[in-house]
Amino acid sequence: MAEQLPLSGVRVADFTWVWAGPFCTVQLAHLGAEVIRIESESRLCITRRIPPSADGEAGPNRCGYFNQYNQGKHSICLNLKKPEGLEIAKKLVATSDIVAENFAAGVMDKMGLGYETLKAIKSDIIMIALSGYGATGPESPYVSYGPAQVPMSGLASLTGFPNFPPTNVGFSYGDPNGGLHGAFAVLAALMHRARTGEGQYIDLSQWETSVAVLGEGIMAQEMNGSPPQRIGNRDLYMAPHGLFRCQGDDRWISIVVADDIEWHKLCAAMGKPELANDTRFATLADRKQHEDALEAAVTAWTETRTDEAVTTTLQAAGVAAFPALTNKELAEDQHMRGRGFFAELPHPEVGVRQHAGVPWMFSDTPCAVRRPAPCLGQDTEDVLQRVLGYSADEIAVLKDTEVLS
Amino acid sequence: MSEHNSSTPNSQPPGPLQGIRVIECGHMVAAAYAGKLMADLGAEVIKVEEPGGDSARQRGPYPGNTHHPEKSGLFLYLNTNKRGITLNLETSKGQELLQRLVQDADALVHNYHPTQMSALGLEYETLARHNPRLVMTSISPFGQTGPRREYTAHDLTMWSAGGLVFLGGAGGRPDLPPLKAFGQQAGFQAGVNAGLTSLGALYGRLRSGKGQHIDISVQECLVAIMENNYIAWPYDHTTPSRLGFRLIPQDVLQCRDGYIYVLAVEEHQWQNAVELMGNPEWADTELFQDFVSRSVNWDALKPLLEDWLQDKSVQEVYHGAQKRRVPFAPVSTMGDLLKSEHLNARGFFAELAHPEGGSLRYPGAPYKFSASPWALRSPAPCLGQHNEEIYGGQLGLSPEELKSLKETNVI
Numbered sequence: 001m002a003e004q005l006p007l008s009g010v011r012v013a014d015f016t017w018v019w020a021g022p023f024c025t026v027q028l029a030h031l032g033a034e035v036i037r038i039e040s041e042s043r044l045c046i047t048r049r050i051p052p053s054a055d056g057e058a059g060p061n062r063c064g065y066f067n068q069y070n071q072g073k074h075s076i077c078l079n080l081k082k083p084e085g086l087e088i089a090k091k092l093v094a095t096s097d098i099v100a101e102n103f104a105a106g107v108m109d110k111m112g113l114g115y116e117t118l119k120a121i122k123s124d125i126i127m128i129a130l131s132g133y134g135a136t137g138p139e140s141p142y143v144s145y146g147p148a149q150v151p152m153s154g155l156a157s158l159t160g161f162p163n164f165p166p167t168n169v170g171f172s173y174g175d176p177n178g179g180l181h182g183a184f185a186v187l188a189a190l191m192h193r194a195r196t197g198e199g200q201y202i203d204l205s206q207w208e209t210s211v212a213v214l215g216e217g218i219m220a221q222e223m224n225g226s227p228p229q230r231i232g233n234r235d236l237y238m239a240p241h242g243l244f245r246c247q248g249d250d251r252w253i254s255i256v257v258a259d260d261i262e263w264h265k266l267c268a269a270m271g272k273p274e275l276a277n278d279t280r281f282a283t284l285a286d287r288k289q290h291e292d293a294l295e296a297a298v299t300a301w302t303e304t305r306t307d308e309a310v311t312t313t314l315q316a317a318g319v320a321a322f323p324a325l326t327n328k329e330l331a332e333d334q335h336m337r338g339r340g341f342f343a344e345l346p347h348p349e350v351g352v353r354q355h356a357g358v359p360w361m362f363s364d365t366p367c368a369v370r371r372p373a374p375c376l377g378q379d380t381e382d383v384l385q386r387v388l389g390y391s392a393d394e395i396a397v398l399k400d401t402e403v404l405s
Numbered sequence: 406m407s408e409h410n411s412s413t414p415n416s417q418p419p420g421p422l423q424g425i426r427v428i429e430c431g432h433m434v435a436a437a438y439a440g441k442l443m444a445d446l447g448a449e450v451i452k453v454e455e456p457g458g459d460s461a462r463q464r465g466p467y468p469g470n471t472h473h474p475e476k477s478g479l480f481l482y483l484n485t486n487k488r489g490i491t492l493n494l495e496t497s498k499g500q501e502l503l504q505r506l507v508q509d510a511d512a513l514v515h516n517y518h519p520t521q522m523s524a525l526g527l528e529y530e531t532l533a534r535h536n537p538r539l540v541m542t543s544i545s546p547f548g549q550t551g552p553r554r555e556y557t558a559h560d561l562t563m564w565s566a567g568g569l570v571f572l573g574g575a576g577g578r579p580d581l582p583p584l585k586a587f588g589q590q591a592g593f594q595a596g597v598n599a600g601l602t603s604l605g606a607l608y609g610r611l612r613s614g615k616g617q618h619i620d621i622s623v624q625e626c627l628v629a630i631m632e633n634n635y636i637a638w639p640y641d642h643t644t645p646s647r648l649g650f651r652l653i654p655q656d657v658l659q660c661r662d663g664y665i666y667v668l669a670v671e672e673h674q675w676q677n678a679v680e681l682m683g684n685p686e687w688a689d690t691e692l693f694q695d696f697v698s699r700s701v702n703w704d705a706l707k708p709l710l711e712d713w714l715q716d717k718s719v720q721e722v723y724h725g726a727q728k729r730r731v732p733f734a735p736v737s738t739m740g741d742l743l744k745s746e747h748l749n750a751r752g753f754f755a756e757l758a759h760p761e762g763g764s765l766r767y768p769g770a771p772y773k774f775s776a777s778p779w780a781l782r783s784p785a786p787c788l789g790q791h792n793e794e795i796y797g798g799q800l801g802l803s804p805e806e807l808k809s810l811k812e813t814n815v816i
Contacts, residue, residue: 004609051633051643052633053641064637065632068635140747145668148666151664154741155588166736167657169573170647171569171631176594176632177594177597180598181442181771184597187608189774191425198776199776200775200776201774204772207748208753208768208771208772211742212768212771213590214587215767218754222478223466223467223469224469227738236464237464241561252582252583254561255562256562320562321562323565326571335553336551336622353636353639353640356629362606363529364613367605
């Protein structure tokens with residue numbers, strides 16, 4: 001009997017590429033869906049083309065970016081510019097529950113794979129489009145790349161040190177955030193279909209999902225006519241609240257003190273009882289007023305210690321503290337390893353690499369990465385035979401006529 | 406797709422999660438955002454607050470910057486469409502009432518710390534005895550297992566633990582620390598993960614008939630979104646940071662009236678940007694001939710771009726660039742968003758009145774469903790607003806019992 005995961009038996013025709021879309025469908029793969037990515041040899045996904053690649057050696061199957069976010073999926077190559085290729089895509093949709101895509105608005109329609117067409121093929125299909133701007137509105141045809149969502153959403157204008165310009169967050173946050181919201185929306189649509197038998201079209205704008213996580217910023221503007229000011233790592237309601245230099249090259253510890261009691265705990269843990277009695281730091285208001293001096297006092301203690309030692313000392317005292325971890329430290333982390341977070345399945349071209357795995361543990365239906373990211377077109381024949389019923393001879397003809405490329 | 410907003414909820418079909426009953430407990434963002442995602446799509450969410458209220462009520466923004474627990478912008482945003490009750494889970498009577506609520510629920514989502522769960526009656530085994538079909542989702546900083554399960558955390562320390570803070574900050578300034586993203590982003594990310602896993606387990610339950618317990622580690626949720634920055638270590642042993650080199654040049658540059666984000670990924674996009682600038686002579690030099698050289702020589706290129714931008718408006722540059730398929734973007738302020746022609750044409754902002762907080766525009770539908778739309782139907786609950794309706798109506802407690810629960814500080 002097949003393994004029974006939450007989405008066992010659910011098939012996804014995955015036309016997505018780059019990051020937001022693949023991050024949406026990788027969630028569905030984690031939950032047990034059969035996700036089939038439709039790729040093209042002539043228009044490779046950018047994540048198959050950019051670093052990091054395994055040991056610095058380039059190649060479409062060697063890229064960490066692709067191999068991280070396409071774990072658990074299948075890959076077929078189809079030339080959608082050929083009528084036979086388009087036909088195969090439609091046959092796949094006819095046997096699928098979900099269609100996902102993240103092209104700019106209108107591109108799927110132009111390819112002949114718009115929602116109305118697909119709905120005529122499979123009446124209860126759930127289709128999600130994760131575009132930058134959404135399917136409607138005057139700017140919907142505009143070009144959008146994931147990193148632009150950080151400035152467009154306003155996150156950059158709220159992030160930064162005082163007297164510095166708006167600052168991006170160091171990665172393309174709008175992509176995974178849009179992808180996760182998209183996966184949530186698809187699951188809601190599946191629940192709706194289970195109850196009513198009805199499929200639907202979901203128009204997701206990454207710009208809007210990016211604003212959805214900035215509710216307090218919009219509310220500040222609405223309530224008081226001005227946005228929150230850029231205050232670096234500080235917080236209006238807690239102090240100390242920041243990153244403090246530790247021993248070593250570019251080593252930093254984050255420390256958050258939520259209230260006066262925790263401030264006293266921090267002073268005791270630092271072995272500086274005199275700070276607890278310092279009237280400049282007695283209350284939150286006092287600490288906020290003298291925050292430069294407060295941070296200097298904490299730094300004087302942290303900078304002669306390792307981030308690890310500071311974490312151990314402060315956590316034992318009940319104060320929230322944790323190092324600013326690098327990717328190397330994450331990869332070497334024994335806590336996450338012990339929890340089984342990392343996915344290390346053998347891949348034909350890159351061997352065993354330590355990928356980030358599923359960030360949740362289900363007690364009854366354990367979700368896990370079940371296969372490594374696919375090599376380009378690895379499952380073309382299997383999907384055409386097993387899922388769509390093509391014969392070996394038919395497949396040979398399709399190959400000769402460059403439909404499967 | 407039909408446009409919609411909150412002003413006509415009665416004319417709309419119900420949301421896709423109609424009939425799903427959810428209990429939400431905890432503080433601040435993660436559990437509340439999971440609850441909001443479900444409530445805004447039609448689930449019936451009961452928010453259980455301690456008698457003192459969710460700590461999000463103690464954080465602003467507040468109208469006029471005057472503290473008021475019913476007027477917190479963070480709380481109002483996160484708790485739309487929910488009914489709210491108070492319940493002291495530290496008492497055995499409180500835990501018994503939670504068990505009765507759970508009997509009628511499909512899902513429970515919470516973000517109480519693993520060290521508190523037992524004392525609050527939030528053990529899955531106990532609750533599953535009262536409802537074996539319950540899907541319970543527990544959000545915690547480092548998960549329910551492992552040596553760090555007891556570590557205490559806040560949003561900033563989680564952004565650090567997830568490897569994201571190390572990526573953010575001021576380039577070229579090793580004297581300044583790494584920088585967090587604004588707001589409560591670790592909480593929001595954990596919230597979406599909790600929402601989607603809750604629904605995943607509910608979908609699986611349609612076949613299995615069984616509930617289950619989901620353990621969500623905030624740290625792992627964040628490591629999962631590091632783009633290609635985490636995987637760089639296992640693949641080629643490099644460590645990206647805020648101080649590192651950017652392969653494709655991108656930056657925030659000043660215009661006459663604000664900031665524009667400049668980015669050109671493909672060569673033809675850069676050529677079109679050069680044309681937009683009126684084909685200046687400097688663009689022909691070898692220094693800027695491809696994206697690698699433009700990135701290496703960004704310190705020389707940036708002032709030339711700023712020179713061109715200084716007397717232009719953000720909107721003029723943005724639309725001018727986009728007409729040439731150049732992916733520049735405005736660095737929006739909150740005010741810009743509320744005025745955006747595009748967002749307003751899509752009906753993104755949804756106006757909602759709250760008895761204490763007044764009438765405000767909220768960020769609206771993050772996705773448009775063609776058959777079962779997102780909708781704002783009711784504002785965030787005042788503290789204990791639905792105690793009588795839920796304890797009296799749903800659980801059938803008498804007015805005397807309710808009175809006694811209030812007197813003994815259970816609710």
